[in-house]
Amino acid sequence: MLQLKNISVRFGGLTAVNNVTLAVGTQDVVGLVGPNGAGKTTLFNAISGLVRPTSGQITFDGADVMRAPMYKRARMGIGRTFQVPQPMHELTVRQNLTVAQRFGTGSVDQNKIDEILEFTSLAEKATRNAATELALTELKALEVAKALATNPKLLLLDEVFAGLETTGKRHFMSMLKNLHEKFSVGIIIIEHDIETISNLCQRVAVLNFGELIAEGTPEEVFRDPAVIKSYTGGGHA
Amino acid sequence: MTELVLQALYSGLLQGGSYALIALGLALVFGAMKVINLAHGELVLLSAYVAYSVESGLGWNPIFAIPIALVVVCLSSVMVYFVVGRIKKDREINSLILTYGIGVILTNLILLIWKADVRSTGSTWMQEAIVVGPFYSMRSEVLFFVVSLVMMGGLWWWLSRSWYGRAVRAVSSNRDAAKLMGIDPGYTELVSFVVAGILAAVAGVALFSYGVVSPAYGSVLTVKAFIITVLAGIGSIPGVLIGAVLLGVAEALTVTLASSALQELVGMGLFLLVLFVMPSGLFGAKGRRG
Amino acid sequence: MKPNKTIIVMLLAVYIAVPLAFGRDNYVMSLVVASMVIGGIALSWALLGNLGGMVSFGHAAFFGVGAYASAILSMKFGVPVLVSILLGGVGAVVASLAMLPVLRLRGPYFALAILAYAHIFRILATQWTSVTGGSGGLSNIPRLPEIFGYDLSSKTGGYLVILTIVLVFAAIYQYIRCSNYGLALRAMHESEDATRVVGVNSTLLKGLMLLVSAFMCGVVGAFNAHYINFLEPDYAFSGLWVTIPIVAAIFGGYRTITGPIVGAVVVYLVDQLVFKSIIPSGHQLVLGVLLVAMIIFSPDGLLSLLRKLTRRAHVAA
Numbered sequence: 001m002l003q004l005k006n007i008s009v010r011f012g013g014l015t016a017v018n019n020v021t022l023a024v025g026t027q028d029v030v031g032l033v034g035p036n037g038a039g040k041t042t043l044f045n046a047i048s049g050l051v052r053p054t055s056g057q058i059t060f061d062g063a064d065v066m067r068a069p070m071y072k073r074a075r076m077g078i079g080r081t082f083q084v085p086q087p088m089h090e091l092t093v094r095q096n097l098t099v100a101q102r103f104g105t106g107s108v109d110q111n112k113i114d115e116i117l118e119f120t121s122l123a124e125k126a127t128r129n130a131a132t133e134l135a136l137t138e139l140k141a142l143e144v145a146k147a148l149a150t151n152p153k154l155l156l157l158d159e160v161f162a163g164l165e166t167t168g169k170r171h172f173m174s175m176l177k178n179l180h181e182k183f184s185v186g187i188i189i190i191e192h193d194i195e196t197i198s199n200l201c202q203r204v205a206v207l208n209f210g211e212l213i214a215e216g217t218p219e220e221v222f223r224d225p226a227v228i229k230s231y232t233g234g235g236h237a
Numbered sequence: 238m239t240e241l242v243l244q245a246l247y248s249g250l251l252q253g254g255s256y257a258l259i260a261l262g263l264a265l266v267f268g269a270m271k272v273i274n275l276a277h278g279e280l281v282l283l284s285a286y287v288a289y290s291v292e293s294g295l296g297w298n299p300i301f302a303i304p305i306a307l308v309v310v311c312l313s314s315v316m317v318y319f320v321v322g323r324i325k326k327d328r329e330i331n332s333l334i335l336t337y338g339i340g341v342i343l344t345n346l347i348l349l350i351w352k353a354d355v356r357s358t359g360s361t362w363m364q365e366a367i368v369v370g371p372f373y374s375m376r377s378e379v380l381f382f383v384v385s386l387v388m389m390g391g392l393w394w395w396l397s398r399s400w401y402g403r404a405v406r407a408v409s410s411n412r413d414a415a416k417l418m419g420i421d422p423g424y425t426e427l428v429s430f431v432v433a434g435i436l437a438a439v440a441g442v443a444l445f446s447y448g449v450v451s452p453a454y455g456s457v458l459t460v461k462a463f464i465i466t467v468l469a470g471i472g473s474i475p476g477v478l479i480g481a482v483l484l485g486v487a488e489a490l491t492v493t494l495a496s497s498a499l500q501e502l503v504g505m506g507l508f509l510l511v512l513f514v515m516p517s518g519l520f521g522a523k524g525r526r527g
Numbered sequence: 528m529k530p531n532k533t534i535i536v537m538l539l540a541v542y543i544a545v546p547l548a549f550g551r552d553n554y555v556m557s558l559v560v561a562s563m564v565i566g567g568i569a570l571s572w573a574l575l576g577n578l579g580g581m582v583s584f585g586h587a588a589f590f591g592v593g594a595y596a597s598a599i600l601s602m603k604f605g606v607p608v609l610v611s612i613l614l615g616g617v618g619a620v621v622a623s624l625a626m627l628p629v630l631r632l633r634g635p636y637f638a639l640a641i642l643a644y645a646h647i648f649r650i651l652a653t654q655w656t657s658v659t660g661g662s663g664g665l666s667n668i669p670r671l672p673e674i675f676g677y678d679l680s681s682k683t684g685g686y687l688v689i690l691t692i693v694l695v696f697a698a699i700y701q702y703i704r705c706s707n708y709g710l711a712l713r714a715m716h717e718s719e720d721a722t723r724v725v726g727v728n729s730t731l732l733k734g735l736m737l738l739v740s741a742f743m744c745g746v747v748g749a750f751n752a753h754y755i756n757f758l759e760p761d762y763a764f765s766g767l768w769v770t771i772p773i774v775a776a777i778f779g780g781y782r783t784i785t786g787p788i789v790g791a792v793v794v795y796l797v798d799q800l801v802f803k804s805i806i807p808s809g810h811q812l813v814l815g816v817l818l819v820a821m822i823i824f825s826p827d828g829l830l831s832l833l834r835k836l837t838r839r840a841h842v843a844a
Contacts, residue, residue: 074726086721088714102707104726273635338818345812463639505647
C-alpha cells in the first residue's frame with residue numbers, strides 16, 4: 001500500500017533522512033524506532049506531505065504522491081497524528097471530527113463520529129472546546145480520533161505515549177490494540193518504549209542518523225547489535 | 238537615446254538613497270516589534286511639510302529644517318509606539334488597523350494645516366544643477382544621496398557594534414531568548430521607533446528638497462517602502478539599498494521612456510513580479526515549506 | 528436559519544417603514560442609500576477578515592473595478608443594468624484572481640499587497656482612457672431600470688435595491704459561516720496545519736473567501752455607479768471606500784454579521800451630519816481618531832462594549 005523508495009530529506013546542509021526504503025501493507029502494524037533526532041518525525045512529515053523529500057519516490061495505493069499536497073494525501077487515506085497535539089482551534093471536539101470527516105471523506109456521518117468518540121473515550125467531551133478544555137490524554141486521543149474520522153487506510157502515529165502517565169498509557173495501549181482490527185487500517189507507529197513496540201507491532205524499522213539500520217520482527221531487531229549500539233551511544237560521527 | 242537612459246539610471250540611483258532610508262525605517266520597526274507601521278509614509282511626509290514650513294515661514298534653507306523635523310517626527314514616532322503598545326490582543330492584525338488609522342489622522346492633519354496644494358522647495362541653492370561627468374542632477378539630489386549613504390553606514394555600524402543596536406537585532410530574531418539575556422524588548426522597541434523616526438525625518442526633508450509633496454503622498458510612500466522591503470527580502474541592509482535603487486531607477490526609466498503618469502505603476506509591477514517569481518526577495522532568506 | 532418574529536419585524540421595518548417615513552425627503556434617502564453602500568463594503572470586508580482571516584486595505588479596488596466593469600458593459604455593450612451589476616461583481620472577482628498569489632503572505636504583507644493592487648487599478652483606470660474615459664471619467668451611466676412599473680432609479684427605488692443586495696449578502700455570509708466550510712475556515716486562523724492534515728484544502732478555501740468578498744464589494748460598487756450615474760478614477764478608487772467601511776465594521780463589531788451594517792449606518796450618518804459640518808475638509812480626521820480609539824478600547828466594536836456595560840449595570844442593580 002505504502003511504498004517508500006530511497007527517500008532522502010535534506011535541509012540545507014543537514015540530512016535528516018538518508019535513503020530510506022520501506023514498504024507497509026494494509027494489514028501491517030509497523031513500529032518506527034530510533035534515538036531522538038534519528039529522522040522519524042521527518043519521515044512522517046515526508047509521507048504525509050508536510051515536507052517534500054529531496055529525492056526518492058513515494059507510492060501510495062499505486063499512485064505517485066510525491067507532488068501531492070498534504071490535504072490531498074489525507075483524502076487519499078493517509079492519516080497522521082502530531083507528536084504535540086494540534087487540535088483545530090475555536091471548534092468543539094465534535095466539530096473537529098466533523099470537519100475531519102467532511103473534508104477527509106467528502107461527507108458527514110454523525111453515527112460514525114459517535115462511534116469514533118466512543119472508541120477514543122471522548123464521548124463525554126464532545127461539546128468541549130478542543131483547544132482550551134481538554135487534558136493531555138484527551139488531546140492525544142483527539143489526535144487519533146481526528147485521523148480516524150478521515151477514514152484512513154494508513155495511520156501514522158507519532159509518539160502518542162509521550163508525556164502520558166500509567167493509566168493513560170494503559171488506556172491507549174488497549175485502544176491501539178483494537179484500532180488495527182476495528183478500523184482495518186495499516187499503522188506505522190513511532191515510539192520509544194521497547195515493550196510497547198514489541199506488544200503492538202509485527203514488524204519494526206530502526207532509524208539512526210536518518211538511515212534505516214535494521215528491519216524485522218521486534219525480537220530480531222532489538223537483539224541486533226547495531227540497534228543496541230545506536231541506543232546506548234557509539235553510532236558514527 | 239543612451240544619454241537619456243544613462244541619465245535616468247543616475248537620477249534613479251540618487252533617488253534610491255532616500256527610498257532606502259524610508260524602507261529601512263519600516264523594516265526596523267517590523268523587525269523589533271513585528272508591527273508594520275502603516276503610518277510610516279505619513280511620518281516622512283510630515284517631515285517634508287516641516288521643511289516646507291521652515292522654508293516658507295522662516296526663509297531658511299531646508300537643510301536647517303532637519304533638526305526641527307527630527308524632533309517633530311521622532312516625537313510622533315514615539316507617540317505611535319505608545320499607542321500601539323496599548324493594544325491588548327491580536328497585535329498583528331490590530332496594529333495594522335491602528336496604524337492605518339493613525340495614517341488617516343496624520344494625512345488629514347497635514348491636509349488641514351497645509352492645505353491640499355502640491356509643494357516643493359523654492360530654494361535655488363537646493364535646485365542648482367550639479368554636473369557629474371555627463372550627468373545632470375539637482376544639488377539636493379546629490380547631497381541627500383550622500384547623506385543617506387552616510388546614514389545607512391551609521392545604521393549598519395549601530396546595528397552591529399552598539400549595544401542598543403545589537404539588542405534590537407536580538408529582539409528581532411528571538412524575543413524570548415533576548416528577554417532571558419536581560420534585554421528589555423519594550424525598550425528596544427522604543428529605540429527602533431526613534432531610529433525609524435530619524436530615518437524618516439531625513440528622508441522627508443530630502444523629498445521636499447528635490448521632489449514634490451502633497452497630502453495624499455503619505456500612503457504612496459508607505460507602499461513604496463513596502464515594495465522595497467519585498468524586493469530586498471528579509472534581513473539585509475545592502476539588499477534594501479539595492480532594492481531602493483532598483484525602484485528609483487525603474488521609476489526614472491519609466492518617466493523618461495514612457496510617461497510620468499505610469500511611474501507609480503512600474504513600482505507596483507516590480508512588486509508583483511517579485512512576488513510571483515521570487516517570493517523571498519532578491520536577497521532574503523529562503524522559506525522552508527514544501 | 529428559521530424565520531422568527533424579530534427578523535420579520537425588522538424586515539418589515541426596513542423595507543416598508545423606512546421608505547414610508549423618509550421617502551419624501553431626497554436628502555435623507557440619499558444619505559441612507561450611501562450608508563447602505565458603505566454597509567455592503569463593510570460586510571464584504573468583515574467576511575474576508577472573519578472567514579478568510581485576512582485584513583485588507585484595498586477593497587476600494589473591488590469597488591472601483593466593479594463600478595467600471597458594470598458601467599462599461601452597460602454603456603458600450605448595451606448590457607441591461609441589473610445584469611451588468613452582477614457582471615460588475617464578476618469583474619471584481621477577475622481582479623481578485625490577480626491577487627491570489629499574495630494569499631500566502633502573512634497578515635501585514637497581505638494587507639499592504641492588496642493596497643498596492645488598489646493603487647494599480649486606480650492608475651489603470653486613469654490611464655486607459657479609451658476604455659475608462661481616463662481621469663475625466665464616465666458620465667451618464669445608465670440608471671437603474673423600471674420593474675413592473677416601479678422606477679428603481681428613484682431614491683427610494685435605489686434604496687430598495689441596495690437593501691436587498693446587502694441582505695442577500697448577509698444571508699450568504701451567514702450560510703457560509705454556519706456550514707462545515709465555516710467551521711474549517713474558523714479553525715484555519717490559528718491551526719491551519721491541523722486542518723490540512725485532515726483533508727482541508729486551506730489555500731483553496733482562503734482563495735474562495737477572497738473571491739466571495741470581491742464579488743460582493745464589486746456588486747456594491749456597480750450599484751453605486753448606476754445610482755449616481757457618474758464615475759471617475761479618484762472617486763471610484765478613493766481611500767474613503769476603505770476607511771469608512773473599516774471604521775464602520777469595527778465600530779459595529781466586525782465579528783458579527785449585523786455589526787458592519789449597523790455600524791455603517793451609524794458611522795456614515797454621524798460623519799455626514801455631524802463631523803462634516805464641524806470640519807468640512809478633513810473630517811476623515813475624526814474617523815481616524817475613532818478608529819484608533821476603538822482598536823485600543825474596544826476592538827470588538829462599540830456595540831459589544833455597550834452590551835458589556837449594560838450587562839454590568841444589570842448585575843450591579
